Amino acid sequence: MYRITLTVLAFGIGIALVMALTYAGQKSSGPIEDAVTTIGTKVTEIEHEVVVSTQEKSRADYLSWFQPYRIGTYRISHPDTILWGAYDNTQSDSYEPIVALEDTLHMKFAVVQIYSAWGSKPDERFPFNQAKAIYDLGSIPMITWEPWLNDFDNEKFPTKGDITNRNWGGMKAIAAGEYDAYIDEWAGRVKTFGANIYLRLGHEMNDPYRYPWGPQNNKPEEYIAAWKHVHDRFIAAGAKNVQWIWSPHPAYRQFNEYYPGDAYVDWIGIPTLNYGTVAPWSQWWSFNDIFGVYYDSLAVFKKPVMLSEIGCLRVGGSREKWFADALANLPVRYPLVKAILFYHSNNDNTTMDKTLDWTLLRDKPTIQAIRTAVSRWKLPPMHQPAVKTP
C-alpha cells in the first residue's frame, strides 16, 4: 500500500510538473517566443543592412517617389497616381517572381499582395517577415486577410456557437469578441511593423457560393458588425497604419448591404478576373462586363478603388485584347481607380477542381499590349508608372 501510494503520488507530481511547464510555455507565448522572434528579426535586419549597403542601388531606391505613401496617413488615402502591384503564388521564398514580372512590364510594383488566413497556428499570425521584406524592397504589403474560423484551437478559443463548424454565424462571433485575443495579437504586430499596410478583410463577402464569411453563414449586418469590431480593436491596439480595403464582388448586386460605412473603409477593392470559358458558369466577360458596368455604383462611395486581382485566362478569347481594352485610357474612364494588382498565379485551384494558370510572364503579346496601353496614359511624369531605370 505504502509503495502504491508513493508511486501514485510521484506520478501526480510528475504530471503536475509537466502541466506547469506546458502552461508556462503557452502563457509565455511571451518571453521565449518573443526573444526567439526578436533574434530572428534582428538577424534578418542585420543581414539586409549589410548586404544592401554593399550593393549599388536597391529596388527601394527606384521606388523612392513612393516613400510618402509608405509613411504617414495622408498620401496613402489620397493617391495622386495609379499604383501597380501583384501577387505571385511562387513568392513564398523570394519575391523574385514579382520582380521578374515588373521588369517584363517595365514597371515597379508599389504594392505586393499576400494572402493570410485566420487561425491559432503560428503561420496564421501577422506575416511580419514577409511584410518587412516587402517594405525593405520599397513597396507596401497588401494583405488579404481571410477569416476562415475552423482553424482555431478549441481550447484557446472557446465558442458559444457550433464548435464543429465555427464558420456558421462566425461574423457574429467575431463581433461578440470571441476572437479578440487573435485580433489583438495581430494588430499588435501590425503596430510594431509601423509602416502603412493595406488590409483587405473578408473579401467577396457578398458571394453566396464562395467563402464561409459570406451569406451562407452570415447576415450582412453581422458582417458589418464584425468588420467594425475588428477595425475598432485595431484602433484600440494603436494599429493606425492600416488602410482598410472593403472588397465586394460587384456581380452579386446587393453589395451595398455589406458596406461598413465611410468611417470604417479607406479603399474599395474589386477583383476583376475573367475566367473565360473554363467553367460551365463562366463565359468570356470583358473588363467592362466585370468592372465597367458597376463603376458608377461603386463611385458613390467616393473612395479610391483598387483592382485587387486583375487577370484573364486564355480560354475562349484573346487575352491580349482583353488587357488592351481594359487598360485603354483607364485613368480617364475610371478616375477613381488608383491601384491595379495583377493576379499572377500558375497554380490556382481555389475555384475549380482543375488548376488554372493566370501568368503573363511568357505571354509576349499581352505584355506588349499592357505596356502600350499604359504608355499612352497621361499621368504626371514622376508618377508615370516607373519606367525601368537602366
Place this chain on the structure above:
Amino acid sequence: MPADTKSFWQYREALQATAREKFLLGALVVGGCLSILLLSDWWFREEHVASLPLFVILSAILWWGMLRMIIIWVSYLHISKPAPRPAPAGKRVAIFTTSSPGEPLGMFDKTLAACARINYPHTTYLLDDTRDPRYREVAERNGAVWLELVGLPGAKAGKINGALKRTDEEFILVLDPDHIPFPNFLDEVLGYFDDPDVGYVQVSQAYYNQYRSFTAQGAAEQTYGFYGPTQMGMHGIGASVAIGANCTFRREALESIGGHGHGLAEDLVTAIRIHGAGWRSIYSPIVVSRGLVPEDFGSFCKQQLKWARGVHEVLFAEVPRLFRNLTGWQRLSYITIGTYYLAGLTTFLFLLIPFIFFWFGIMPAQMEFVPFLVHWLPVAIFGVAIYLYVQLWMCHPASERGVHWRGMVLKFACFPVFLMGFVLSLIDHPIPYIPTAKQSVKGFTPFARPLIAHIVLFLVTVLYIVFHRSFIVHEAALELTSERTWSMVGFAGIAFLMSCGGMIAVWESQDLPEEDPWDSVDLDLIVAENKDRLDSITKPS
C-alpha cells in the same frame, strides 16, 4: 586543475538512495516521459514533413535518442546499492593482472606492490607474455607469482584462461595493471559471495590521472555517471555488467561458461554469458582502486574503436544466442549497451542535415522554430534535471559532479571512430587487438582527420554562404530566407564547436606531461588513508 589529488586515494562510496530521493526522481521521470509524449504528439504530423526520407531519418535519430533516454531513466528508478557484508575468513583468492610487450615496467612495480598491501590473504599472479625477464623480476620482488603464458589466442582473455588452468583459488580478481588497489579491496567485495548464486562482483572504476589533460578529463567524465547511477540502476534490475578491471569472479561461474570470454569486449562477453548461465551479479559503487584513462586523443580513440567493434560483437553474436536465457531487463540492458555506439551513425547524419540544406536546399522538416522550442524545452528541462539529480549517486561527488562538457565534446569527436566500429562490425571485418595505451603516444593522431575535414567543410560552407548571399542572392529573396539560413548555420555551428573542442584535445595531446603518473603515487599514503575504513569492516562484530 586541483594540485591536491590526495583525496583520490581514500575509499569512497556512493550514497544509498533514500525513499524520498527515489520519490523525487520518480516524479521527474514521469514528468520527463510525459514531456516526451507531448513532444511526439506534436512532432509526428503530416504538415511537418518537408522531405519524407530526410524526415524519417531525422525522426529516427531523435526518437532513438529519446527511447534510450527513457530506458536509462527507468533504470535509474531501480538504483540500489548492496548492503555491505563482512568478508568471510579463509577464502582462497587470486589476483590476476596481465602484462603485454611494451607496457611500462614501472607501472607493474607500483601495481604489484599495491597488491601486496591488500589486507585479505591472497595470491597475486602476473600473467606475462613479454618474454622479458625484467617482468618476472618485478613480480617476484613484489611477492607475486609469475606465470609465463605465451602464444595463447585472445590476448588478455587467453592468458586468464591459461592461468585458470594452472591455479585453483575459489575467487579471482581481474585487475588491470594500471589500477592501483587499496588495501581494503578484497574485504569490501568477498562478503557478497556468501550468496551462492553470485557470479561476479564489480566495483567502480576510478582514475587518478584525469587532471593531466583535456582528453583524460573528458574520458573520465564519460565514466562518472556510468559507475554511479547507471550501474547502480543496472544492479537494481539484475543486469550490472563486468567491466574489465576490478571485477572479482567466482571461479565456478567462469568455468561454467568455459572460461573468460574472448574478443574486443571480452568483459561484456563474459558478463552476458555468466548472466545467461543464471548467475547473479553485484555492482558495488565503491572506489577501492584508481587507474589511468587515456591522456592523449589518439589512445582514447583506439580504446573507443576497440570497444565499438567489440560491443557490436556482443550485440550480433551473444545477445541472440543467449536471448532465451536472459531476464527481460538483462535483454533490454545488453541491447541498450550493444547499440550505444550507433551514436556514431546518428551523430554523422545529424551533422549532415544542415549541409544537405546548404548544398541542395532540402529541409527535412517543415517546422517553425518557436513551436519546436516550446515542445522540446520541457524535455530538455526534465533531461537536465534528471541528469543533475542522479549525480547524487556518484561514487565521489566532490570530484565527479558537474556539467561534463569535456566528456560530451570527446564523445562527439569520437563519432567517426564509433561509425568505423559499427561499419567494421556490419561487414564482420576485424581490427587488430590494440591494447589501451597506458602511456601517452606523441604526435598528431590520424583520428583528428575527420574533425579537421568537418571544420574545413563548415568554414568553406559558411564562406560560400556569405559570398552567395552578398553577391548572388537577389534582394527580393534575401529577407525571406535569412532566418532559415542563419538558424541552420547556428545549428551546424554547434557541431562545429564540438569539433573545435575535439581539436583542442588533439592539439594538447601533442605535448603532455613527461612524468609517468604512477611515479608520484605514494602507497604508504594509500594505506594510511584507508586504515580507518579497513579497521571498521574487519573488526569482528
